[in-house]
Amino acid sequence: MTRIGPHLISIEDLDRAGIERILDRAESFAEVSGREIKKVPALRGRTVVNLFYEASTRTSSSFELAAKRLSADVVSIRSAGSSVEKGESLKDTVQTLSAYDPAAIVIRSPHAGAAQLVAGWTPASVINAGDGKHEHPTQALLDVFTLRRRLGALDGACIWIVGDVMHSRVARSNILALQRMGAQVTVCGPPTLIPRDIEALGCRAVVSLADLGQADVVYVLRMQQERMRDSFVPSLREYAMRYQVDGSRLAPGQLVMHPGPVNRGIELSAEVIDSPQALIGEQVKAGVAVRMAVLYELLAGSPLLAVAA
Numbered sequence: 001m002t003r004i005g006p007h008l009i010s011i012e013d014l015d016r017a018g019i020e021r022i023l024d025r026a027e028s029f030a031e032v033s034g035r036e037i038k039k040v041p042a043l044r045g046r047t048v049v050n051l052f053y054e055a056s057t058r059t060s061s062s063f064e065l066a067a068k069r070l071s072a073d074v075v076s077i078r079s080a081g082s083s084v085e086k087g088e089s090l091k092d093t094v095q096t097l098s099a100y101d102p103a104a105i106v107i108r109s110p111h112a113g114a115a116q117l118v119a120g121w122t123p124a125s126v127i128n129a130g131d132g133k134h135e136h137p138t139q140a141l142l143d144v145f146t147l148r149r150r151l152g153a154l155d156g157a158c159i160w161i162v163g164d165v166m167h168s169r170v171a172r173s174n175i176l177a178l179q180r181m182g183a184q185v186t187v188c189g190p191p192t193l194i195p196r197d198i199e200a201l202g203c204r205a206v207v208s209l210a211d212l213g214q215a216d217v218v219y220v221l222r223m224q225q226e227r228m229r230d231s232f233v234p235s236l237r238e239y240a241m242r243y244q245v246d247g248s249r250l251a252p253g254q255l256v257m258h259p260g261p262v263n264r265g266i267e268l269s270a271e272v273i274d275s276p277q278a279l280i281g282e283q284v285k286a287g288v289a290v291r292m293a294v295l296y297e298l299l300a301g302s303p304l305l306a307v308a309a
């Protein structure tokens with residue numbers, strides 16, 4: 001049986017069977033989320049610490065809700081207003097919080113490699129909720145969950161990831177996860193926003209949207225301006241002209257995804273965001289069930305433990 005854990009730092013920590021086990025578990029939690037009482041006692045008496053050192057809406061709220069729906073005690077800390085502002089180092093913060101004996105620490109950091117470091121400083125299970133440009137594994141899992149619900153098996157599906165691949169942890173985690181599930185991935189964007197070695201991950205890289213019609217799914221990335229130290233594109237207007245996914249570039253039947261937050265009118269046109277081809281709302285909804293499944297598999301997962309109703 002595939003072992004999951006103790007940490008989830010990268011999609012590399014999971015093989016296909018592990019991903020499928022998390023997605024299957026998420027299906028049962030999605031059913032719980034449809035009930036009037038959306039709680040199960042699986043993590044009663046355990047503590048989950050959410051440590052967010054970078055802006056987040058979807059990821060932080062869904063991790064908090066996921067832990068609460070599993071009946072864990074939840075402590076959520078954001079760098080603003082915490083002792084981080086007084087100069088406390090990440091290591092000292094983690095060691096301080098470890099005194100509460102948490103079962104899991106969920107960490108979001110602007111620095112690639114931060115989650116891996118935290119795993120070395122605490123006995124808790126560590127879940128990477130996004131570390132700089134490196135990875136965002138639970139985002140990829142919820143994306144695969146959303147697509148599997150829509151398309152069934154992903155074997156042979158053609159998925160284009162379009163935009164700022166260079167600064168995107170979502171792109172890295174999704175390339176790995178989608179390929180593990182049998183999909184073929186093409187990344188597309190301006191040459192300055194495609195890392196040179198990206199094809200080493202097994203995907204194809206192109207710089208033009210001309211063949212976008214091949215794609216079953218168009219996964220659009222946000223322009224990550226907060227991570228750009230140089231000008232990677234002449235202007236956002238120019239970028240939008242060449243790479244914006246809009247109604248004229250999209251064929252009927254193609255599905256559109258975006259991890260959020262969307263820069264409306266830059267990487268995606270408003271009409272596409274609001275069209276039935278867009279799965280953006282379904283992705284957000286999947287976040288709670290998938291993060292419940294990740295917490296459950298890391299902390300309580302055992303073939304003997306069924307999800308208690």
Ligand code: ASP
Nearest residue numbers: 130136170222259260261
């Ligand atoms: N919310 C995703 C992330 O944290 C995507 C993005 O910010 O563009 O990486």
